[in-house]
Amino acid sequence: MRQDATPTAAGPATEVDDDDPMYCQTPDEEVAEAIADAEAKDAAKSAALEAAFAEDGEEEGEEEEDATQKSADEDEEHVRAARRASDRTRHQAAMKSS
Numbered sequence: 001m002r003q004d005a006t007p008t009a010a011g012p013a014t015e016v017d018d019d020d021p022m023y024c025q026t027p028d029e030e031v032a033e034a035i036a037d038a039e040a041k042d043a044a045k046s047a048a049l050e051a052a053f054a055e056d057g058e059e060e061g062e063e064e065e066d067a068t069q070k071s072a073d074e075d076e077e078h079v080r081a082a083r084r085a086s087d088r089t090r091h092q093a094a095m096k097s098s
Helices: 027-097
Strands: none
16 A cells, blocks of 8 residues: 555555454364474474484494404404414425425
8 A cells, every 4th residue: 555545556455353263273273283383393303313313324334344444454464474474484394304
């Protein structure tokens, strides 16, 4: 509405009376809205928890991979040490027999 009380292109301003039954929610609508809000919050929390667990799982997987690699490296070092000892023993045996 313009100052001179003529309507704008959109039409006259309409005031909404909160007490008017046409604009009030019924108890069922209020309950439905509350349930929808609660479900939306639960879904958001679930998504956040799933994301957090996925990140934790990735970190645990990386830690397990690191531990597995370390164990494999240690095993390889033991094998090398055993081969060196075996080679020394053979060399010493060959020296004694000559």
